[in-house]
Amino acid sequence: MEAVDSNEFALCGDLNSSREQQRACSNRPSLRANLSQMSEGSCTFLQESARSGSMCEENEAPCPSSPRPREQHATVTRSLGSVSTNDGECACDDIDSSRYNQSRGPAELATTLRLLHYPSIPLGTVFNHEREGNDAAIEPVVLAGAHSDYGTFTLLYQDHVGGLELQIGERWVCIEREPTDPFGLLLNIGDVLWLWTRGRISSTVHRVVARARNDALERDDSLHLDGCCPDRRVFSEERFSVALFVHPLDDTVVDVVNGRRAVDVLNERLGRTYRNPGPCNG
Ligand SMILES: O=C(O)CCC(=O)C(=O)O
């Protein structure tokens, strides 16, 4: 892998994600009511904001003026894409590493590296009498709505804050990182693998919920309700995660029944998510 200036690299992803989320958050005064829908939208926007390292035109959050972070992002994406696929043994003949062979050019591959930043946001207001002995009364605020990833699989790193949840049946189960393993990665199965294996391997539905900051209960004396029970505002913990969305080459037939290629499946999925999808990279 080529040397990458990690500061610059992080800045680019950081800017794109956080500004998108901040923009989405700042326009909405009634947070509790709107956050789950809003964040569902903003997350899926982020989901598609970069493809093969190139940002979509409609992503208004600019990268720093230097083109380097963009190039570096593309380089890292390509390198990780190779690492994540070429060395693996595969149980299924059809899903072999040649399906990811990037010597044919990165434009044919939708593999994407995404750096995600979830800024601290106000989660709501808690009254003293609600708070006492009853933390669980705070409904989770969903930062990234329930979804399965689009590609073959995703390698996901979340920081110490946590908040990732996996849907198992009707329940949401918290996925924590081992505290002793600061670099632990999660492998999420995506929809392409589900299709490719004709349903034998299911994609995983997951979401991200906000975690309240430890010092979250900031007293706000400006809020007094009829002179009784001072309110306290609750803020979420800022959170970072890194996701490598691994896709096969665009022209790989992943739906053998209907002869659809990876790029067809991806575009169809984008079309369902957005009204005017338009593939980012043609
Ligand atoms: O931030 C995370 O931990 C997960 C994000 C995610 O699921 C996604 O971008 O598809």
Ligand SMILES: [Fe+2]
């Ligand atoms: Fe995801």
